[in-house]
Amino acid sequence: xxxxxxxxxxxxxxxxxxxxxxxxxxxxxxxxxxYQQTPGQGLQFLFEYFSETQRNxxxxxxxxxxxxxxxxxxxxxVSTLELGDSALYLCAxxxxxxxxxxxxxxxGTRLTVV
Amino acid sequence: xxxxxxxxxTLSVQEGDNSIINCAYSNSASDYFIWxxxxxxxxxxxxxxxxSNMDKRxxxxxxxxxNKTVKHLSLQIAATQPGDSAVYxxxxxxxxxxxxxxxxxxxxxxxxx
Numbered sequence: 001x002x003x004x005x006x007x008x009x010x011x012x013x014x015x016x017x018x019x020x021x022x023x024x025x026x027x028x029x030x031x032x033x034x035y036q037q038t039p040g041q042g043l044q045f046l047f048e049y050f051s052e053t054q055r056n057x058x059x060x061x062x063x064x065x066x067x068x069x070x071x072x073x074x075x076x077x078v079s080t081l082e083l084g085d086s087a088l089y090l091c092a093x094x095x096x097x098x099x100x101x102x103x104x105x106x107x108g109t110r111l112t113v114v
Numbered sequence: 115x116x117x118x119x120x121x122x123x124t125l126s127v128q129e130g131d132n133s134i135i136n137c138a139y140s141n142s143a144s145d146y147f148i149w150x151x152x153x154x155x156x157x158x159x160x161x162x163x164x165x166s167n168m169d170k171r172x173x174x175x176x177x178x179x180x181n182k183t184v185k186h187l188s189l190q191i192a193a194t195q196p197g198d199s200a201v202y203x204x205x206x207x208x209x210x211x212x213x214x215x216x217x218x219x220x221x222x223x224x225x226x227x
Contacts, residue, residue: 105157
């Protein structure tokens with residue numbers, strides 16, 4: 001069974017640009033969550049999508065957005081990039097029912113904003 | 115200037131010894147807990163989970179203990195191996211709260227030969 005796939009693995013963008021990251025969950029998983037990992041703040045929850053709807057949202061500005069497609073694949077977008085957005089962006093997939101189950105992470109996308 | 119990183123506590127153990135990694139969680143209403151292992155350059159890897167109706171759960175070479183009274187979680191690794199060297203995170207979640215995980219700051223485990 002294939003794991004969680006995130007693309008691209010590495011990305012360099014200029015301040016002010018926007019970026020789109022992609023996540024393909026494990027087959028059969030309907031929940032996709034996104035996290036930002038930085039040395040200063042650790043792992044922080046961005047948002048969760050389930051059945052194409054945002055089910056949870058963390059405390060990030062509106063520049064961070066996401067969506068989920070009917071095949072459960074998800075994308076997140078960051079507009080007007082700032083230097084502080086440099087981070088490892090991780091997505092996690094899980095079955096997504098009302099009862100929490102294991103969340104499996106991808107390798108992440110390393111975003112560098114210059 | 116440089117950003118100040120989180121100070122990760124470090125646990126150094128000898129190969130073959132048992133390791134105990136501790137975590138204090140924040141929300142007394144949390145009822146689902148997971149331990150993750152993260153190696154350099156990789157995403158977090160699921161190790162073991164436990165629900166709040168249990169105090170202890172065992173996996174292969176790992177045991178998780180949950181003390182809800184003091185909001186404390188621990189991960190015990192038996193016969194620690196060099197491949198266990200990584201950063202370990204605990205995470206908490208709330209049933210009905212979707213799959214939003216709140217992570218601890220992490221512990222760096224170093225296994226010495």
